[in-house]
Amino acid sequence: MKIPFFKMEAQGNDYVYVDLDQVAIKEQDLSNLAVAVSKRNFGVGGDGLVTIDASNLDLIDMRIFNADGSEAEMCGSALRCIVWYIATKHRLKEVTVQTKGGIKKGELLSDGSVEVNMGPAKTISELTELNGYQGYYVDMGNPHFVTYTEISHMDFIHKAPKMENMVDSYCERRNIEFVRTNSANSVDVKVWERGSGATLACGTGATAVVAVGIMLKRLSNEVQVTLPGGTVIVQYKESIDNYILKGKVNCVLEGIYYYKKVN
Numbered sequence: 001m002k003i004p005f006f007k008m009e010a011q012g013n014d015y016v017y018v019d020l021d022q023v024a025i026k027e028q029d030l031s032n033l034a035v036a037v038s039k040r041n042f043g044v045g046g047d048g049l050v051t052i053d054a055s056n057l058d059l060i061d062m063r064i065f066n067a068d069g070s071e072a073e074m075c076g077s078a079l080r081c082i083v084w085y086i087a088t089k090h091r092l093k094e095v096t097v098q099t100k101g102g103i104k105k106g107e108l109l110s111d112g113s114v115e116v117n118m119g120p121a122k123t124i125s126e127l128t129e130l131n132g133y134q135g136y137y138v139d140m141g142n143p144h145f146v147t148y149t150e151i152s153h154m155d156f157i158h159k160a161p162k163m164e165n166m167v168d169s170y171c172e173r174r175n176i177e178f179v180r181t182n183s184a185n186s187v188d189v190k191v192w193e194r195g196s197g198a199t200l201a202c203g204t205g206a207t208a209v210v211a212v213g214i215m216l217k218r219l220s221n222e223v224q225v226t227l228p229g230g231t232v233i234v235q236y237k238e239s240i241d242n243y244i245l246k247g248k249v250n251c252v253l254e255g256i257y258y259y260k261k262v263n
Contacts, residue, residue: 001261005037006254007044008085010077011247012200012229014046015064016257017081020053029261034065037257038196044257047196050078052085060086060097066195074101074141076203080114081249083107101141101204115246118204121211125170131163136215138208140243143174143194146205146212151178151190160192177205179213184220187213189227200229207243210234 004022007014016037018025025033034049036042046067053061062082064072083095083106094107106116118140125137135147145163160176176192189209191202206225213219214236221236232247 001259003033003257003259004254005044005257006085006251007046008081008249008251009229010080010201010203010249011227011232013075013077013202014200014252015048015050015075015078015081016044016046017050017052017078017085019085020051021055025051029259030063030065031069031071032261033259034067035069036259038067044255047193047199048072048075050075050082052082054086054090057086057090057092058096059103060095062097062099064099066193067197068195070195071100072142072195074099074104074204076116076118076140076205076207076245077201077249078203079104079106079116080203080245080247081251083114083116084249085251099141109246113246113248115244116203118207118243118245120241121208121243124211124215128170130168131159131166133163136212137170137174138211140204140208140211142204143171144177144205144208145174146177146179146208148179148181148212148216148218150180156190156192157198160198164192164194175202175205175208177202177209179209181213181218184218185222186224187219187226189225191227201227201232203232203245203247206232207234207245210236211243 049065087108122139138144178190180188235244
């Protein structure tokens with residue numbers, strides 16, 4: 001099966017995108033396709049697969065599948081990439097997207113960056129412990145555990161996978177963010193994404209980090225979040241209790257993927 005695709009990245013958080021206007025994919029094939037295309041040596045390579053249904057330009061439908069084939073509710077990086085793609089293709093300034101984490105709005109700015117309204121932090125837990133680290137659960141349409149703790153690369157690689165999959169009263173699997181504070185306007189973040197592992201960036205994760213930092217009175221209402229793959233800006237609009245995520249995205253290639261269905 002020949003599947004047209006394009007690949008985009010947002011601060012190195014890279015996904016394979018399929019426009020369902022160009023090809024029909026059966027529901028039962030989506031998970032296996034995500035695993036296949038995400039393999040960096042045997043597929044296209046990426047943190048997962050994103051499908052786009054633009055049959056209704058007033059409400060674009062977006063679905064995200066992690067590299068392990070599981071479906072995610074939301075992804076701030078992919079959301080910005082879809083806003084860029086639809087805005088560029090159809091000459092729109094603002095784009096509304098339906099995700100499993102709710103309806104999100106975004107726009108392509110004059111400097112080429114993309115700004116999206118991530119909505120509110122739905123819930124932030126009390127201080128809790130996960131695998132020896134104290135932090136907070138944050139619901140940004142998907143689950144995050146944010147700990148304002150510095151960690152070495154080796155400890156991160158060894159401990160984060162276990163933390164992702166520990167079952168507790170909050171959830172069975174979660175995204176993890178380790179945070180170093182530079183100032184009230186600047187943080188560095190290491191990200192472990194549920195279903196994809198260590199990634200270079202995470203838009204919902206960056207937003208969750210700022211939400212916790214503001215709650216703790218460590219951060220201001222506009223923060224530069226530096227991730228391994230680059231920097232985004234997260235702004236909290238207190239008047240509407242919404243978080244705005246802004247950053248650059250890039251379309252890096254397009255092509256045809258030859259998918260062999262798994263029986």
